[in-house]
Amino acid sequence: xMARNLFIPITLGLVITFLIGPFLIIVAASFSAGETLAFxxxxxxxRWIAKVFTVESFRDSFYxxxxxxxxxxxxxxxxxxxxxxxxxxxxxxxxxxxRTIVSAPIIVPGIIVGLSLLRYIVVPFQVxxxxxxxxxxxxxxxxxxxxxxxxxxxxxxxxxxEAAVLLGSSRLGAFFRVxxxxxxxxxxxxxILGFVTSFNQVPVSLFLSGPGVRTLPVDMIAYMEIVxxxxxxxxxxxxxxxxxxxxxxxERFLGFSRYV
Amino acid sequence: MFQNRAEALALALPAALFAAAVFIAxxxxxxxxxFRAPGGGWTISAYTEFFSSSLNQAxxxxxxxxxxxxxxxxxxxxxxxxxxxxxxxxxxxxxVTGLIVLPLxxxxxxxxxxxxxxxxxxxxxxxxxxxxxISEAPLRILFSETAIFIGLLQLFLPLMxxxxxxxxxxxxxxxxxxxxxxxxxxxxxxxxxxxxLTKEGVVIGGTLVFTGCLTAYITPAILGGSKVLMLETLLxxxxxxxxxxxxxxxxxLILIVMSFAANILLKRVATARNKTMRNTKGTAQ
Amino acid sequence: xxxxxxxxLENLTLAYGDTVAVKDLNLTIxxxxxxxxxxxxxxxxxxxxxxxxxLLSPASGHVKLDGADITRVSANKRNVGLMFQSYALFPxxxxxxxxxxxxxxxxxxxxxxxxxxxxxxxxxxLSDYADRKPGELSGGQQQRVALARSMVMEPKVLLLDEPxxxxxxxxxxxxxxxxxxxxxxxxxTMIFVTHDQGEALSLADRIVVMKRGxxxxxxxxxxxxxxxxxxxxxDFVGFENIFELSDGRLKTPKGPVELSGPVPIxxxxxxxxxxxxxxxxxxxxxxxxxxxAGNSREYLLDTPxxxxxxxxxxxxxxxxxxxxxxFDLPVGTAAQLSTFG
Ligand SMILES: Nc1ncnc2c1ncn2[C@@H]1O[C@H](COP(=O)(O)OP(=O)(O)O)[C@@H](O)[C@H]1O
Ligand SMILES: [Mg+2]
Numbered sequence: 001x002m003a004r005n006l007f008i009p010i011t012l013g014l015v016i017t018f019l020i021g022p023f024l025i026i027v028a029a030s031f032s033a034g035e036t037l038a039f040x041x042x043x044x045x046x047r048w049i050a051k052v053f054t055v056e057s058f059r060d061s062f063y064x065x066x067x068x069x070x071x072x073x074x075x076x077x078x079x080x081x082x083x084x085x086x087x088x089x090x091x092x093x094x095x096x097x098x099r100t101i102v103s104a105p106i107i108v109p110g111i112i113v114g115l116s117l118l119r120y121i122v123v124p125f126q127v128x129x130x131x132x133x134x135x136x137x138x139x140x141x142x143x144x145x146x147x148x149x150x151x152x153x154x155x156x157x158x159x160x161x162e163a164a165v166l167l168g169s170s171r172l173g174a175f176f177r178v179x180x181x182x183x184x185x186x187x188x189x190x191x192i193l194g195f196v197t198s199f200n201q202v203p204v205s206l207f208l209s210g211p212g213v214r215t216l217p218v219d220m221i222a223y224m225e226i227v228x229x230x231x232x233x234x235x236x237x238x239x240x241x242x243x244x245x246x247x248x249x250x251e252r253f254l255g256f257s258r259y260v
Numbered sequence: 261m262f263q264n265r266a267e268a269l270a271l272a273l274p275a276a277l278f279a280a281a282v283f284i285a286x287x288x289x290x291x292x293x294x295f296r297a298p299g300g301g302w303t304i305s306a307y308t309e310f311f312s313s314s315l316n317q318a319x320x321x322x323x324x325x326x327x328x329x330x331x332x333x334x335x336x337x338x339x340x341x342x343x344x345x346x347x348x349x350x351x352x353x354x355x356v357t358g359l360i361v362l363p364l365x366x367x368x369x370x371x372x373x374x375x376x377x378x379x380x381x382x383x384x385x386x387x388x389x390x391x392x393x394i395s396e397a398p399l400r401i402l403f404s405e406t407a408i409f410i411g412l413l414q415l416f417l418p419l420m421x422x423x424x425x426x427x428x429x430x431x432x433x434x435x436x437x438x439x440x441x442x443x444x445x446x447x448x449x450x451x452x453x454x455x456x457l458t459k460e461g462v463v464i465g466g467t468l469v470f471t472g473c474l475t476a477y478i479t480p481a482i483l484g485g486s487k488v489l490m491l492e493t494l495l496x497x498x499x500x501x502x503x504x505x506x507x508x509x510x511x512x513l514i515l516i517v518m519s520f521a522a523n524i525l526l527k528r529v530a531t532a533r534n535k536t537m538r539n540t541k542g543t544a545q
Numbered sequence: 546x547x548x549x550x551x552x553x554l555e556n557l558t559l560a561y562g563d564t565v566a567v568k569d570l571n572l573t574i575x576x577x578x579x580x581x582x583x584x585x586x587x588x589x590x591x592x593x594x595x596x597x598x599x600l601l602s603p604a605s606g607h608v609k610l611d612g613a614d615i616t617r618v619s620a621n622k623r624n625v626g627l628m629f630q631s632y633a634l635f636p637x638x639x640x641x642x643x644x645x646x647x648x649x650x651x652x653x654x655x656x657x658x659x660x661x662x663x664x665x666x667x668x669x670x671l672s673d674y675a676d677r678k679p680g681e682l683s684g685g686q687q688q689r690v691a692l693a694r695s696m697v698m699e700p701k702v703l704l705l706d707e708p709x710x711x712x713x714x715x716x717x718x719x720x721x722x723x724x725x726x727x728x729x730x731x732x733x734t735m736i737f738v739t740h741d742q743g744e745a746l747s748l749a750d751r752i753v754v755m756k757r758g759x760x761x762x763x764x765x766x767x768x769x770x771x772x773x774x775x776x777x778x779x780d781f782v783g784f785e786n787i788f789e790l791s792d793g794r795l796k797t798p799k800g801p802v803e804l805s806g807p808v809p810i811x812x813x814x815x816x817x818x819x820x821x822x823x824x825x826x827x828x829x830x831x832x833x834x835x836x837x838a839g840n841s842r843e844y845l846l847d848t849p850x851x852x853x854x855x856x857x858x859x860x861x862x863x864x865x866x867x868x869x870x871x872f873d874l875p876v877g878t879a880a881q882l883s884t885f886g
Pocket of ligand 1: 561564565566584585586588589590591592593
């Protein structure tokens with residue numbers, strides 16, 4: 001019995017240390033006063049956190065990543081919500097094929113998506129890097145959008161649309177009056193999942209970078225190959241807190257985990 | 261279920277066409293590049309050439325090895341962790357599960373970067389080793405398979421634990437006590453009761469972890485450096501350093517085939533076990 | 546005033562893709578009638594209702610309502626109410642807003658809308674619950690909301706899909722009288738679906754018995770209960786002893802059997818257990834099973850005609866298992882079946 005009582009706290013202690021510990025170290029290292037990345041941190045200062053905000057390329061790539069995460073997710077939702085609705089409410093020939101097509105970007109390694117986009121869209125069609133990144137991120141988020149919105153539609157009885165129609169509403173009106181209000185939580189969750197996925201995404205964006213156009217994580221990788229001070233740690237910590245904060249709020253107010 | 265076909269297509273086609281144009285078409289063309297003969301026509305010489313290089317073989321085997329190893333270790337730790345979590349009281353269970361999921365929200369760049377601080381020359385591990393007198397000079401842990409292994413495990417372990425938590429929660433409540441009453445020891449309980457009843461969870465978790473290892477780029481890039489390559493980093497090098505798009509296409513197909521093969525194989529394993537279970541049940545009755 | 550051809554279904558064939566669910570159905574319902582669709586699960590009751598409501602367009606045939614052909618009129622323009630088996634309330638709207646939904650779409654003036662919605666909610670006894678969401682109501686209350694939501698629209702026809710089958714026994718009785726009251730007060734033409742003969746018999750003016758996508762028999766509750774015209778309907782309304790006739794003799798597993806007395810020209814004959822005479826008659830049977838049901842006793846007899854179920858007054862002395870009994874199947878009381886099979 002004794003062994004069993006110890007088993008649980010020891011196992012969980014080790015696993016959580018392994019999973020969370022490195023993140024805490026990053027946070028601690030970013031408060032260091034020293035010149036190099038080290039743990040335990042040498043002294044305490046906010047200088048590296050302050051430095052993050054002065055690096056110009058970080059600022060540009062942060063805006064780029066924000067634009068991709070928000071714009072790409074919105075575009076994926078605009079494509080994904082009608083598709084999910086069709087897949088869950090209509091008897092559609094080839095529904096499985098369509099579902100496979102829109103979910104495919106999740107299966108294929110991101111680096112391949114990025115490379116093939118570069119080779120066969122950007123180069124032959126003279127598409128700008130920003131637009132290519134936008135397309136790539138939209139394609140990448142689309143599977144998540146379809147999955148989460150579908151799950152949320154699946155929890156909603158489909159006869160309420162028919163009830164609305166019988167009470168005089170048009171089909172489109174029924175969608176906006178009784179479907180949309182009831183899947184709002186799912187859509188918000190899809191948005192957050194898409195945002196976090198896009199923001200943290202590296203391999204897709206790796207090949208799609210040009211002069212002055214880069215996503216933040218790609219920029220960070222490039223930066224840390226040259227500079228070995230705690231500023232990357234500080235940026236990592238800041239980004240992590242941003243993601244955690246968003247997801248925490250989402251869970252609090254939307255019950256995010258129901259849909260994911 | 262609505263019947264109107266035109267309406268349904270109008271709703272579903274934009275997304276499907278978008279994914280087909282932006283994603284499927286370019287990827288398919290890229291994959292076909294590996295089979296194009298220089299003078300026109302088709303050939304598999306790029307593949308034979310790729311596998312004839314001992315460097316490529318090593319990278320391929322390393323990718324396979326790390327994928328399998330990480331998946332197995334994740335499953336072992338995952339069972340222990342998931343088992344510990346489901347035996348917590350409900351309030352605590354939610355909090356601990358939250359802590360397990362938390363790292364998934366953190367940028368993989370940040371998560372991988374932390375290991376430099378820990379495993380680097382002046383990192384925590386080396387400091388500890390030297391302080392304890394285990395080693396004199398700093399060990400080279402970074403830029404090794406070990407470092408990649410640790411990084412990948414940390415990256416994907418949460419996926420395995422979550423899959424196993426839901427599998428364990430869906431298990432009939434009395435299965436374990438029933439087996440204990442019948443005299444099974446914990447090892448037997450695991451093999452005869454828990455594993456068969458949660459195999460779907462391991463299969464889902466295993467697929468996620470293994471596919472994750474194949475598609476992870478950041479971890480091998482940062483923790484493996486330019487010497488200890490995996491297929492993803494090799495692909496990147498082939499394109500950026502050697503400008504060899506044919507090799508990139510070959511690697512891309514290998515990665516896709518590997519993840520599909522893993523998918524199918526794991527599903528097979530799950531159903532095969534199912535059959536033997538049903539058979540033994542049949543004879544017992 | 547009342548129009549006997551208020552709702553007409555003409556040669557209606559309904560299909561889901563290639564599977565035909567209802568075939569060549571003809572039915573006429575008068576204004577203000579309360580009609581029950583009775584039949585086993587999967588016989589096409591819901592499908593027929595969906596076609597009347599306009600949610601399913603027929604493969605062929607016509608739906609006519611109040612003198613107009615509405616076959617091609619879309620569901621939101623028919624003014625046909627449908628109460629779904631699952632109630633289909635809007636989860637994000639309060640009881641008040643659920644009931645007001647249709648009136649708002651019709652741009653009903655605010656004062657009139659409020660008056661009608663409140664009257665609707667009050668009439669189903671939910672005035673204290675107007676601000677609740679459907680999720681905060683019991684199943685019975687949700688159903689009343691669904692009823693009020695349909696009724697405030699003053700539909701020409703109100704369709705109810707299994708309105709009683711999701712309720713427990715007591716609520717079922719409440720809802721039954723509620724439906725009768727609403728129908729009497731408003732005079733709305735009502736069609737309800739059920740697979741429970743008791744519900745159909747007690748509520749309906751007329752019963753339409755359906756079998757595998759076609760109408761098997763239409764009649765008053767008395768007709769259906771006492772004079773089923775087919776073996777299927779007889780079985781459905783509790784005739785347990787059903788025989789096919791050939792050349793004036795009963796077909797039994799052990800060969801043809803003569804009945805006493807003149808046999809009518811029919812495809813078959815059927816007797817309820819209560820119609821079997823026990824203790825005298827030309828046939829012999831062995832008691833294989835007996836059960837006590839309060840006012841009566843039921844016996845299962847093994848006979849040369851096959852198994853026979855008989856029911857007698859419980860006040861009579863009971864028969865032991867294995868006892869040999871004489872019995873009769875009186876031709877005079879038997880239901881005469883015009884079709885068999
Ligand atoms: N959406 C559908 N798609 C295909 N077949 C259906 C669908 N709905 C009902 N059916 C079939 O049509 C027949 C009649 O169904 P239904 O009208 O629901 O029966 P009831 O309401 O009498 O139980 C059944 O055989 C059923 O399987
Ligand atoms: Mg039905």
